[in-house]
Amino acid sequence: MNRIGGVWTTIGWQHVYLEVPEEWSIGAVSGDYTTGYLRLDDSEMPRVEIRWEPSKGNETVDQVVERFLDTLLKKSRKKSPPIKIRRNLTLVKDSKQLEDRSVESFHWKTEGDDPIQAYGLLWRCEICGRTLFVQILGRLGETVQPLATRILSTLRDHPEDETAIWSVYGMRFKLSAQDTLKSHKFLTGRLTICFTGDDDQIEIDRYSLAETQLDGASFDEWYEERGIGTVEESDELRDDSFRHPGVLTEGTVVDPASASQRMAWLPWRRPKRIRFERCGWYCVDGNKLYLVRRIGTEANRERLLQVAQTVTCH
Amino acid sequence: MALMLFRKKTPQLDRRELLKSKPIHNERLEWEKMDDGEVMLSIPRRRSWWINLIARVFYVPTKRTVILDDIGSMVWGLCDGKNTVDVVISALRKEYKLDQKEAEVSTLTYLKQLAEKGLIGFAVTRGKKGETRK
Secondary structure, three states: OOOOOOOEEEEEEOOEEEEEEOOOEEEEEEEOOOOEEEEEEOOOOEEEEEEEEEOOOOOOHHHHHHHHHHHHHHHHHHOOOOOEEEEOOOOOOOHHHHOOEEEEEEEEEOOOOOOEEEEEEEEEEOOOOEEEEEEEEEEOOOOOHHHHHHHHHOOEOOOOOOEEEEEEOOEEEEEEOOOEEEEEEEEOOEEEEEEEOOOEEEEEEEEOOHHHHHOOOOHHHHHHHOOOOEEEEEEEEOOOOOOOOEEEEEEEEEOHHHHOOOOOOOHHHOOOEEEEEEEEEEEOOOOEEEEEEEEEOOOOHHHHHHHHHHOEOO | OHHHHHOOOOOOOOHHHHHHOEEEEOOOOEEEEOOOOOEEEEEEOOOOHHHHHHHHHOOOOOEEEEEOOHHHHHHHHHOEOOOOHHHHHHHHHHHHOOOHHHHHHHHHHHHHHHHHOOOEEEEEEEOOOOEEEO
């Protein structure tokens, strides 16, 4: 498993950030910022498991690791052969990472027909108040430790400035750390991630297989077909920071919250119209189409462009 | 229930076996590559007593024609019994610039659909002596 020299990619989810080999991508994701789970797989098996939860109780990190390994041992006793455990490893050396965090590392391995091993750590961050459990898995003959050390050296559990990095399936963007994830859909050929800000919503859409999606139509036609609301202004994305030509539209749309309320047919309960800004572009190199949409009570083109400019397509 | 007892069990493949297996066309199928690169399959209609009965009164075509799109045709072309599923995924990923997971999920779903319709099978190598089963 000599992946250290290969191409690496970033994963950013719920303010947990790490770098992993390019072939590893999200296999399972659940929960929210406070409590959640993220698993990264390669084509054969799970490679990274991350679980986060709020730090609570008086139990030390050392005791939590002890409890986890005890549970692992108990489970293994039911099946043969037993698990071998090592503790007090130095997987994280960076002093900056160890600041404000209690860290406890471990290694376990199984034997048998399909033996696996894992290097992991449990860390408790005083700044974000979360406890992270991370383990890097591999088959028994593989050299997992150097890989685990490199991955863990990139691990972050909260943003260092006002912006948080979100990075999934090769799509990376930055958002204000205050924005919270509202919903996400990871479909084959389409990713949709929606965030809630202070007074607005941001939605980012990525379509794969652009040529198939366009099906002979121009990007402008495709963009128009997926339009929402009443367009008042349409412009080209001419900003130098966009690597691809695109379209920007502004207008009004029916507020989804007021449209779905009860008795919306009554004159005083009629759905309200709110502002939207939307932009999209066609990344020919990556064969992908992007749409970024902002809906809010007030127009704020700068916020939309700020987010759209951070989207890394390929 | 009685029928279930005598039904031949489909061998189950684990993930590693599936990725290393080699998809291969059903030899009984006729197919051709058209000028635009798309593949046209001629699938013989299944003969059963009730279809034979209907065929006495109505016209029942003996073949069903299916035209695969660009991506489907590419995958079909790679299912020659020489390429593993892993190779098919990598080729699709490279050609359409897909993410590993996207390519994997869509290829496996598509191959599963083809296999369920009996259009392809998987050649699997099992055992120490490299025994190949189809």
